[in-house]
Amino acid sequence: MRMVIALGGNALLRRGESLSADNQRHNVRIAAEQIALIATGIELVVAHGNGPQVGLLALQAAAYDAASVFPLDVLGAQTEGMIGYLIEQELGNLLPPDLPFATLLTQVEVDPDDPAFEHPSKPIGPLYSQADAQRLAAEKGWSIAADGERFRRVVASPRPKRIFEIRPIKWLLEHGTLVICAGGGGIPTLYRDGKLTGVEAVIDKDLCSALLAEQLEADLLVIATDVDGVYLDWGTATARSIAEAHPDDLERLDFAAGSMGPKVQAACEFARHTGRPAVIGALADIQAIVQGTAGTRVSSAATGIRYRG
Numbered sequence: 001m002r003m004v005i006a007l008g009g010n011a012l013l014r015r016g017e018s019l020s021a022d023n024q025r026h027n028v029r030i031a032a033e034q035i036a037l038i039a040t041g042i043e044l045v046v047a048h049g050n051g052p053q054v055g056l057l058a059l060q061a062a063a064y065d066a067a068s069v070f071p072l073d074v075l076g077a078q079t080e081g082m083i084g085y086l087i088e089q090e091l092g093n094l095l096p097p098d099l100p101f102a103t104l105l106t107q108v109e110v111d112p113d114d115p116a117f118e119h120p121s122k123p124i125g126p127l128y129s130q131a132d133a134q135r136l137a138a139e140k141g142w143s144i145a146a147d148g149e150r151f152r153r154v155v156a157s158p159r160p161k162r163i164f165e166i167r168p169i170k171w172l173l174e175h176g177t178l179v180i181c182a183g184g185g186g187i188p189t190l191y192r193d194g195k196l197t198g199v200e201a202v203i204d205k206d207l208c209s210a211l212l213a214e215q216l217e218a219d220l221l222v223i224a225t226d227v228d229g230v231y232l233d234w235g236t237a238t239a240r241s242i243a244e245a246h247p248d249d250l251e252r253l254d255f256a257a258g259s260m261g262p263k264v265q266a267a268c269e270f271a272r273h274t275g276r277p278a279v280i281g282a283l284a285d286i287q288a289i290v291q292g293t294a295g296t297r298v299s300s301a302a303t304g305i306r307y308r309g
Helices: 021-036 051-064 072-092 130-140 166-174 205-215 247-251 260-274 283-291
Strands: 002-007 043-048 101-103 107-109 122-128 143-147 150-155 178-180 187-192 195-198 220-225 230-232 240-245 278-282 296-298 305-307
Touching (some): 043 072, 043 166, 072 101, 072 178, 072 187, 072 195, 122 130, 130 150, 166 178, 230 260, 240 247, 247 260, 260 278
Antiparallel strands (some): 122 150, 187 195, 230 240, 240 305, 278 296
């Protein structure tokens, strides 16, 4: 069995926590304990988010010297190495010592004409008060947007088109390696005048994970988040948990663009393009998700929407 697990931001940093190394390692350890429950005997790829981390690196660089500010593609590469290191180490402490690991810097092509470049929407970095966010926007030329009762920096989030390292990822899987790749949606790149170059953007991690799973011909895509599945009317007295849905039916519903929306879109695209299932659910339920008894299962074989309970 070949599986791709896309770890949500809560696997690295819980809402409201400081971006300390200790907090991030602690949360990665919790995620690793869950992944280790199902990792033996399967070909496993782990992808992850990086929004808080890349935002913090951008903030640190900007505080130093305007001439030394690194672009987002370079910062994305840095976070892939940093987070991959933590995941490798924590999983390595739990899994058989002879299991090889590899973290790959993953370049992902985007379209230079993607309309996302004109409409920044991807939140990165820490949460700010409205006053602080407006001050930073004026000082640094950032775009900002509300995130609950607080505010965050937002950047362009173009769609992923191609994963350049797909062949070495396949080779590693076929040779028994647990692969960590496409972190933060991969490093955004595009062609200018026939040359590949980085671009100031952050790709959605879930959409990239769906493309990765499709190109790897994975049997299952798991989008791990901090809730136990997709809900209709989330946050209301009439909220209902969706157990299973056909992608066409699920896409007709309305989900928040900044949270569940991209996850639903990614799951639907993978299920539709491959005929294989994707599941959105809580990392703590990973065993039950793999067994088919937890999370929201998105499948082209489903008939309509089936609610839980």
